[in-house]
Amino acid sequence: MTNRIMTLTVAATLLASTAAMAQDKPKIGAAVYGLNAEFMQIWAAALEQHPAVKQGLVEVTVFDGRYDALVQQEQFETMVTQGFDAIIFVPIDIEAGAAAVKVASDAGIPVFGSNTRVNSDLLSAYVGSDDVQSGYMEAKYVLDKIGCKGNVVVIEGPIGQSAQIQRLEGNMKALAECPDVKVLEDQTANWSRAEAQTLMENWLTAHPGEINGVIGQNDEMALGAIEAIKAADLDVKSFAIAGIDGVTDALLAVKADQMASILQDGAAQAQGALDLAIKAVDPTYEPMSEIWKTYADMPWNNGADKEYSVPWTPVTLENVDALLALRQ
Template structure:
């Protein structure tokens, strides 16, 4: 009887060993800056379609940060208390998000950044795209159509978010090549189509007949400007307009010759970030997403690269239908 009891205790110890614990379902959370607009909806949907989530290897929770850095801090606190294995972070604020990363790091939870930057050296990795490059590309698209002359307005993202900061840097790089172009207005519309429409309506009234171009730091704001132009009974084709993201309405607007856009690959950013997060929590993990084959220039390198940069894809009338088909 004594031997049997010792045998049962030994068996229980083996089952509780770290080697066996490696096979447990991983709890991974993702906090996004907000889920109101299409791009972050696409990003979140891509996470849920990751092979490791669909197979049950990962238990995924996606949090809506509601465009508030304090809300995201509370979401971090929840994930720390519930002992999540890893966190994916799309921060609202480049500075305010650092405290949340510090708290997770102190609790021994790896944090992977995605889509937007946070000013912290404690991230395991970052999986996103080069926003300075995007700002320069969209700025050049507007300025080329304007023939490097005239006046334009800039619709900015939320002040203090990395996309706003870096895309503005890119916008200004493009503008340096056209010193005769004047920026009449520059203001945040918080990535919002409705806010951008209101701003553009005001600008069209205060600068009648003077605005030739619109740089929208995302597609939603560029589309809001288009709605304002239509509401003022002006011709959209008379304006040079560009955005960033490649959301569905923007792709259709590119097809219609109304604007330019650059595709930010939400699927690659989200699934790449999840692969890296799983690797941080489970050392023998090999990536399961197909995105590493899709973008061979983005080397996996055992999941320890500090910056994984997903390339931009210009949206054109030629590739628009293919991009729309991929959304179905």
Template sequence: MQKIGRQLLALTALCSLVTASNSLAQAKKTYKVGAAVYGLKAEFMQIWVNALKQHPAIKDGTVQLTVFDGNYDALTQNNQFDTMITQKFDGIIFAPIDIQAGAEAVDKAFKAKIPVVGSNTQVNSKNLTAYIGSNDVLAGELVAQSVVTRMGGKGNVVILEGPIGQSAQIQRRQGIMKVLAKNKNIKVLEQKTANWSRAEALTLTENWLTAHPGQINGIIGQNDEMALGAIEALKSQNLDPKKIPVAGVDGVTDAILSVKKGDMASVLQDARAQAQGALDLVLRQAIGSSYQPKSDIWKQYATGMPWKAGTQKVYSVPWTPITIKNADQLLSQRK
């Protein structure tokens, strides 16, 4: 009996050791997460990536992050998903270049049982686990209304659009057109994509200023980079952006500085909240209901964007209008 008792004690101790070892292994698990972003040439997505890298779960080693530059190409992003699926990533954060083409990539990851959380730009797939971003229709309304108001509700505008087919381009256009439909004395002279690019917007605006001399009264940019390119074009022809209102979206550094000068209007899109919030949502899927978000962005937006156990399909990060009063504060956050 004593021998049996000793064997039972030994077996119990062994089981406890195995359980403890398993718990320790689980506690030390590193999660492989990929961030597939549409492109890294412009500052906004660079801010987004840098903010993601500052997430506590990355800094403490819980997450091994790999950033994939999509180079503004849907096929490239699709191939990057193949790589992450083959390498059995635990989760993917996706900022797609194309709202339709990105769906195939999401569906492949879903079949491989890899959760995909959208961030910043959207994709038309029912298999997307969740999405965190800002309301781009509202952004279009804000940017258009800013220009229309400064124009006194009458005159001619040109519109610089993002890459055709990306959700931000589609939805910001909807917002812009919603405002213009209410202002019958505003005429659209030109409307074309400059692909989020400052250089392309500079060239395009210069061409428009030549084609419509003295007729352009306002410039609506779907992002800041293009708005800044338009300002360069105005100044190259000795035109004052204070007299020809220009507006953009994102709150990149040069745009905030331009708002301070009175050269343009803009609204801040919180890249940090979108990026870090997305990683928390990925970890909620990978770890389960016991996971509590590690980023402080959920406290920052507790009223407007509550965590709700990480089970919501859509999380909407509020916009922040940039003003002369808050410009320095926003710039200080970049340091």
């Protein structure tokens, strides 16, 4: 009987210890604008591959915002109610997202931005890339290829999201350097390949033989334009086409010499934000992601900076095979 009591006591102690450990494990929420396309799927998968998550040191829950600011607001309210320790935010709308950040801030929960921006002074820090720069880079590629003359179309992201706003600023900066280039059409396709394909089909009909270049503010939309061009039995290589993100199909299209792309390292943006979120919960925490070694120009600085800028990587024929290998 004594041995049985001792066994039960030890078991109870172990259970209590396990429960305490589970209770002490930081609970981080990641509110992303939507998970329909590959880029944000890569971003979310990187969180699951973070060493702290794989070792069970932190619990991460990803919330699909379904491209709706109101849905994201409700998800923040849920995370507050459920007592999350920190939140990583990828907002669909630069202005509407500020209300969600305030909800968390009022509850004492730190919020870390990643990938897209929110217009709020309450954000603890931001990990992303310079979208003005990428917008300029992609437009310049298209303009250089058409010799700074002719006609282009611009396919924008969701109106009101920071990437759309800033990439358009970069697009316009490059276009200003080529006054002889005319923008025939400029509309949003909401980061959607299907929507961009429909737009491009309509534009090819409305402007037969007149479109020389396509500036797609992300790869999905540039790929949609390519599908429309193929469906019209036109030669894709007779157009200058560019996108942003470095998704797998875009890498393949670059390899086939059908478009240009700029790799946005969503994995670095996600894992960097998670390191910062864990640091906010546990001040003794040291970053576990390899990204801080990968990008020497983006030092950790003890997690004290407000801005962490992940560099862009232009996709070229020289590096595309190595980038594709990382997707396998």
